[in-house]
Amino acid sequence: MSLLQLVDLEVRYGAIPALRGVNLSVETGEIVTLLGANGAGKTTTLRTISGLQHPASGRVLFEGRAIGDVAPHDVLALGVGHVPEGRRIFPQMSVLENLEMGAYRRRGNLREDVEHVFSLFPVLGQRRRQEGGTLSGGEQQMLAIGRALMSHPRLLLLDEPSMGLAPLVVKAIFEIIARIRSQGTTILLVEQNATQALQLADRGYVLENGEIVMSGAATDLLGDPRIRAAYLGETAAH
Amino acid sequence: MCFTQNFWSLLISGLADGFLYALIALGYTLVYGVLQLINFAHSEVFMSGGFAGYFVLQATLGSHTTSGWGSVGYVALGIAAGAAGGGVVAFLLERVAYRPLRRRKAPRLAFLISAIGASYFLYNIAGKEFGHNALEIPAPFTNLPWFSIFGAPVQAYYVVIAIAAISMLLLVDRVVSSTKLGKGIRAVAQDAETASLMGVNINRIISQTFVLGGLLGGAAGFLFGLNAGVVYTMGFTPALKAFTAAVLGGIGNVRGAMLGGLVLGIAENLPMGCVQTAWRDVIAYGILAIVLLFRPTGILGERLGRAA
Numbered sequence: 001m002s003l004l005q006l007v008d009l010e011v012r013y014g015a016i017p018a019l020r021g022v023n024l025s026v027e028t029g030e031i032v033t034l035l036g037a038n039g040a041g042k043t044t045t046l047r048t049i050s051g052l053q054h055p056a057s058g059r060v061l062f063e064g065r066a067i068g069d070v071a072p073h074d075v076l077a078l079g080v081g082h083v084p085e086g087r088r089i090f091p092q093m094s095v096l097e098n099l100e101m102g103a104y105r106r107r108g109n110l111r112e113d114v115e116h117v118f119s120l121f122p123v124l125g126q127r128r129r130q131e132g133g134t135l136s137g138g139e140q141q142m143l144a145i146g147r148a149l150m151s152h153p154r155l156l157l158l159d160e161p162s163m164g165l166a167p168l169v170v171k172a173i174f175e176i177i178a179r180i181r182s183q184g185t186t187i188l189l190v191e192q193n194a195t196q197a198l199q200l201a202d203r204g205y206v207l208e209n210g211e212i213v214m215s216g217a218a219t220d221l222l223g224d225p226r227i228r229a230a231y232l233g234e235t236a237a238h
Numbered sequence: 239m240c241f242t243q244n245f246w247s248l249l250i251s252g253l254a255d256g257f258l259y260a261l262i263a264l265g266y267t268l269v270y271g272v273l274q275l276i277n278f279a280h281s282e283v284f285m286s287g288g289f290a291g292y293f294v295l296q297a298t299l300g301s302h303t304t305s306g307w308g309s310v311g312y313v314a315l316g317i318a319a320g321a322a323g324g325g326v327v328a329f330l331l332e333r334v335a336y337r338p339l340r341r342r343k344a345p346r347l348a349f350l351i352s353a354i355g356a357s358y359f360l361y362n363i364a365g366k367e368f369g370h371n372a373l374e375i376p377a378p379f380t381n382l383p384w385f386s387i388f389g390a391p392v393q394a395y396y397v398v399i400a401i402a403a404i405s406m407l408l409l410v411d412r413v414v415s416s417t418k419l420g421k422g423i424r425a426v427a428q429d430a431e432t433a434s435l436m437g438v439n440i441n442r443i444i445s446q447t448f449v450l451g452g453l454l455g456g457a458a459g460f461l462f463g464l465n466a467g468v469v470y471t472m473g474f475t476p477a478l479k480a481f482t483a484a485v486l487g488g489i490g491n492v493r494g495a496m497l498g499g500l501v502l503g504i505a506e507n508l509p510m511g512c513v514q515t516a517w518r519d520v521i522a523y524g525i526l527a528i529v530l531l532f533r534p535t536g537i538l539g540e541r542l543g544r545a546a
Contacts, residue, residue: 049437072434088432090425101425105437124410151437 001064003186004049004155009058011041012093013042018044020210021058026155026188031181033189033197033218035231036207042131042190043085045062045207046157049188051075051084062155077105081153083191085190087144091133095124098132098143102150117146120176145176155186162193174200194231198222206231240512246390248507251399254396256503258401261458262480263487263495264410265328265451271427271490272447275346276481278353279331280455281473282360283324287456288472289368290323291316292375301376309378313398314374316460320406324456325449331356337441365470372467375460399461406454407496413450414492423447427490463492475519479506482526488536497537 004026011019019041026032036042047053049060051072060068067075076082081102090098098118103110118125121142127135132143141161148156158177162170176195181187191197198204198218206214206227215223221227262284269277295316304312335356339348379398381392414420422443425433435439455477459468462476479502487498506522513521529537 052434071439072431073437073439076435076437082435083433084432088429088435090428090432092428093421093424097421101421101433101436101438104422104425147436149282 002022002026002061002141003063004188005059006045006049006059007059007061009048009060010043011044011176012056013052018210019055021050022207022210022212024205024212026186028154028186029181029184030203031177031187031189031201033191033201033204034207035191035194035197035204035221036190037230040207041210042207043159044210046082046084046159046188046190049075049157050080063083068233073105076151076153079152079154080157081148081151081155082157083144083148083159083161086163087137087140089132089135089140089147091141093132095132095135095143095165096128098147099150100232105151113150113152117149120149121146132219138165138173141165141173142176143171145173145180149180149185153185156180157190158187159187160190160192162191162196170196192231194227197224198227241508243302243511244297244390245508245511246388248510249504250387250390250392250396252504252507252516253444253500254399254503255507256483257399258406258462258476258499259480259483259503260496260499261403261406261454261461262477263484263499264407264492265455266481266484267487267490267492267495268414268447268451269424270484271492272423273336275349275452277448278350279334279335279357279360279480280328280451281477282357282364283328283331283452283455283473284362284459284462284477285361285470285473286458287320287324287452287469288468288505289364289459290456291320291460291463292468294319294375295375299376303376304378311465312378313402316464317402317457320460320463321457322451322538324454324459325337325452328362328448328452328455331452332445337444361470361473367468368468370470372469372472375463380478388522393446395465402457402461404543406457410450410454411492411496417543419443438482469496480524481521486526486529486536488538488540490540491536491538492511494536494538501537 002025006022006024009019009022022045034042036046044053048055049105051070055068059066061080062080067078090101099114100110103113105234123139124142124146128140161173177187178200189197189201198221201218204218204221205212265280266276269275290408298315299312335352336349338354380393381393384394384397385392414423422438425436425438426440426443430440478497483498483502484495486502487494502522504520505525508523
C-alpha cells in the first residue's frame with residue numbers, strides 16, 4: 001500500500017477546474033517531486049492532500065484511508081506535515097513559539113524535538129527568542145520546515161522551499177531535505193527549480209494545466225529532452 | 239484650578255470605570271483578533287452577566303445580609319455567576335449568530351446585521367422577562383467611605399472593582415501569552431489557515447475565544463450592576479465605550495484593550511471637575527476621534543494576536 005495515493009483527483013475553484021484527473025502515488029521512504037509551471041496546480045495538489053481544499057471528485061488516500069473530506073487539523077494528526085507556499089511563519093511569535101505551534105497536537109516535553117530542529121538548523125537556535133517576522137527568507141524557510149517536523153509527520157509536503165532564496169541557501173535547504181528523508185520521513189516536494197529537485201528526488205511528476213503529463217524515475221526525467229526544454233531552460237535538441 | 243479640584247476622587251472613579259471598560263474591551267478585541275469581526279452583541283453578553291449575577295445571588299442569599307468574609311464570598315459568587323452567564327451567552331451567540339454565516343462564507347455585512355439582530359433579540363427578551371426597571375443587587379458593603387487616599391474617600395465598591403479587575407486582567411494576559419489556548423488564539427489571529435495546518439481546530443478556538451471574552455464581559459456586567467443595578471438596556475453605553483476603548487488601544491491587541499479602557503475611563507472622568515457631567519461622552523468620543531486622527535491604529539497599534 002502506498003503511503004499516499006491520489007486517484008482521479010478533480011479539484012475546482014468555483015467553476016474553474018484546478019486539477020483534472022490527477023493520479024499520483026508516494027511510497028514510504030521516497031522523495032517524490034511534483035514539477036510544473038506557475039498555475040499548473042502544484043500548490044492545489046498539496047492543499048488538497050492536507051485538507052485545505054476538498055476534491056470535487058476522486059480520492060485522496062493516506063495509508064489507504066480516504067482523507068478527501070477530512071479537516072486540516074485532523075489530517076495533521078494522521079501524520080501529514082505541510083510546509084506551505086510562502087513559508088507562512090507566524091510573524092509575531094518567537095522562533096521557539098513557532099516551533100511549539102508545530103507540536104500543537106502533541107503533549108509532553110518538546111525539548112528533544114526543539115533541540116533536534118536546532119541541530120538541523122543551528123541558526124534558529126541562535127535566534128530562538130526572535131520574532132518570526134524579523135527572520136531572513138532563508139531562516140523563515142528553515143523555521144517553516146522545522147515547525148512541520150515538530151509534529152513528527154510520516155509524510156512531509158514541501159511547497160517550493162527554494163522560492164526567493166539565494167543559491168547557497170537553496171543548496172543548504174536541499175541538503176537538509178535529504179537528511180530529513182534519511183531520518184525516515186517521506187517527502188513530496190513541489191518545486192519550480194526542476195534540476196535540483198530531480199537530483200534530490202527518486203521519482204517525479206510533471207503537472208500542466210491541472211493534468212499529469214509526464215512521470216517517472218527522477219534520473220529519466222532529468223535526461224528527458226522535453227523536460228530539459230520546458231523546465232531546465234534548454235532548447236530541445238533535434 | 240478646576241482640574242486639581244477633586245483630582246484624586248475623580249481619578250479613582252475614572253480608574254473604576256476604566257477597569258470595567260478594559261474587561262469589556264477584551265471581549266471585542268479577542269474576537270476581532272480571530273475573526274476580524276466586531277461582535278456588536280457583546281453589550282448583551284455584558285447585560286447577561288449582570289442578570290446572571292443578580293439571579294444567582296437572589297436564589298442563594300435571598301434577603302440575608304452579609305458581612306466580613308461573607309461579603310467577600312457574596313461578591314465572588316456574583317462575579318462567578320456573571321462570568322458564567324456571559325460565557326454561556328457568548329458561546330450561544332457564536333453558535334447561532336455567526337457560525338452558520340461562516341460556514342456559508344457570508345459577506346462581512348451579513349455578520350454585522352446578524353450581530354445587531356442578536357443584540358436586539360437578547361435585550362428585548364431581557365426587557366420582556368425581567369421588566370423595564372432596574373433591579374437592585376443588594377450591596378454587600380456600605381456606600382460609606384472605607385478609607386481615603388490624599389483626602390479622597392474610597393468606597394469599598396472601588397476596592398472590589400480594582401481587585402477583581404486586576405486579577406482577571408493579569409489572568410487573561412497570562413492565558414493569552416502562555417497557555418495552549420492562548421497560543422491557539424494568537425496563531426489563528428496571525429494566520430488561521432496555517433494554524434489549521436499545525437493541528438489547530440479553528441472552530442474550536444473561535445468558540446473558546448468567544449467564551450473567554452464572555453467570561454470577562456459577564457463578570458464586568460455583574461460588577462457594574464453591583465453599583466448601578468441591572469436592567470435590559472444596561473449594556474448599551476458601557477459596551478459602546480468599551481468598544482471605543484478597544485479601538486483606542488489598538489483593536490486586536492490584548493494589552494491595548496486594557497490600556498485603552500483605563501485611558502478612556504480616566505480621561506472622561508478627570509475633566510468632570512471643570513465641566514458638567516453632560517460633557518462626559520462628548521469628551522470620551524472626542525478623545526477617540528483625536529487619537530485616531532493622529533494614530534489610526536490606536537495607542538499600541540493593531541497587533542493581531544499578540545499579547546503586547
